[in-house]
Amino acid sequence: MALIGKKRGILERLDAGEVVIGDGGYVIALERRGYVKAGHWTPEAAVEHPEAVRQLHREFLRAGANVLQSFTFYSSDDKLEISGNVLNFTGQQINEAACDIVREIANEGDALVAGCVSQTPCYLDTKNESEVKAIFRKQLDVFIKKDVDFLITEYFEHVEEAAWAVEVLQSSGKPVAATLCMSPEGDQHGVSPGDCAVRLVKAGARIVGVNCHLDPMCGVKTVKLMKEGLEAANLKAHLMLQPLGFHTPECNHGGYLNLPEFPFALESRAITRWDMQKYAREAYNVGIRYIGGCCGFEPYHIRALAEELAPERGFLPPASEKHGLWGTTLATHSKPWVRARANREYWETLLPASGRPKCPSMATPQD
Numbered sequence: 001m002a003l004i005g006k007k008r009g010i011l012e013r014l015d016a017g018e019v020v021i022g023d024g025g026y027v028i029a030l031e032r033r034g035y036v037k038a039g040h041w042t043p044e045a046a047v048e049h050p051e052a053v054r055q056l057h058r059e060f061l062r063a064g065a066n067v068l069q070s071f072t073f074y075s076s077d078d079k080l081e082i083s084g085n086v087l088n089f090t091g092q093q094i095n096e097a098a099c100d101i102v103r104e105i106a107n108e109g110d111a112l113v114a115g116c117v118s119q120t121p122c123y124l125d126t127k128n129e130s131e132v133k134a135i136f137r138k139q140l141d142v143f144i145k146k147d148v149d150f151l152i153t154e155y156f157e158h159v160e161e162a163a164w165a166v167e168v169l170q171s172s173g174k175p176v177a178a179t180l181c182m183s184p185e186g187d188q189h190g191v192s193p194g195d196c197a198v199r200l201v202k203a204g205a206r207i208v209g210v211n212c213h214l215d216p217m218c219g220v221k222t223v224k225l226m227k228e229g230l231e232a233a234n235l236k237a238h239l240m241l242q243p244l245g246f247h248t249p250e251c252n253h254g255g256y257l258n259l260p261e262f263p264f265a266l267e268s269r270a271i272t273r274w275d276m277q278k279y280a281r282e283a284y285n286v287g288i289r290y291i292g293g294c295c296g297f298e299p300y301h302i303r304a305l306a307e308e309l310a311p312e313r314g315f316l317p318p319a320s321e322k323h324g325l326w327g328t329t330l331a332t333h334s335k336p337w338v339r340a341r342a343n344r345e346y347w348e349t350l351l352p353a354s355g356r357p358k359c360p361s362m363a364t365p366q367d
């Protein structure tokens with residue numbers, strides 16, 4: 001469905017108090033589908049297999065996402081070069097292809113396009129502000145040329161680098177959302193979530209929050225600390241959360257990369273759609289209005305967020321046509337004990353089994 005007229009911007013939506021549903025993680029989902037190589041997690045599939053990227057965008061849109069992020073994770077030139085994954089294309093070609101694909105699909109609905117940058121190897125190697133900023137500027141040039149709706153800095157472990165990215169991106173005049181992958185203990189330098197939030201807002205971010213590394217409930221805690229830091233500093237920003245779609249209760253500061261199961265055996269940790277509804281409600285209750293996901297989030301997880309928050313948003317996503325709320329599609333099942341599962345209480349209180357007789361409930365993180 002093509003929409004006529006200009007879409008309302010991200011700040012317009014958030015300032016009006018609306019809930020904005022984000023999309024899910026692309027690299028993990030596309031690795032599982034056979035289009036991304038684990039390790040460096042670079043997005044050359046935007047050029048090599050555009051139909052795979054297009055389809056995943058479309059599924060997130062159908063599930064209720066109001067924002068589709070460009071598939072430009074780790075697509076700074078220095079990262080692409082180190083990865084050895086990209087031999088026949090330039091970083092600019094990948095970034096441009098990703099922007100074209102995401103715009104095409106976003107225009108099938110009411111979704112906005114976010115141009116995304118992530119942390120660079122250059123920062124860890126050099127800590128050189130002008131070199132790091134030059135890398136982000138090059139990516140920004142593509143986002144300006146392709147006229148994305150707003151910009152996101154995601155997957156930064158160090159607030160210093162994220163703030164540099166925000167400073168570059170906000171020079172475009174487009175709104176900037178800044179998310180760090182951090183725990184309630186703060187970033188990898190131990191800067192607290194509250195101080196990180198203050199620093200990002202002072203750099204020019206209008207939306208701040210957390211993405212990746214840890215599970216939704218941990219993310220809610222961290223964003224709450226960011227909110228308190230902003231309040232104490234008398235600063236205002238919208239709050240955002242895009243956590244893992246995996247349970248990580250035993251993880252510490254380093255997040256899920258330190259789990260023995262990362263990245264090829266995380267299936268038993270997958271969060272169910274019903275857990276996602278709890279997450280959406282918790283996030284909403286602490287004042288987070290941009291609610292999405294990162295690694296491990298599949299389209300049905302995004303649908304669960306949209307379904308939980310349907311009373312606030314006033315509508316269900318297209319994908320709910322095939323999904324009765326709280327399992328009600330089972331109401332006509334031929335077997336009575338399956339029919340009995342067609343209710344909220346059943347799914348809300350279920351503790352799913354792992355199916356593995358010797359499966360421990362927790363692992364020991366390796367750091």
Ligand SMILES: [Zn+2]
Binds near residue numbers: 025211212213294
């Ligand atoms: Zn992630």
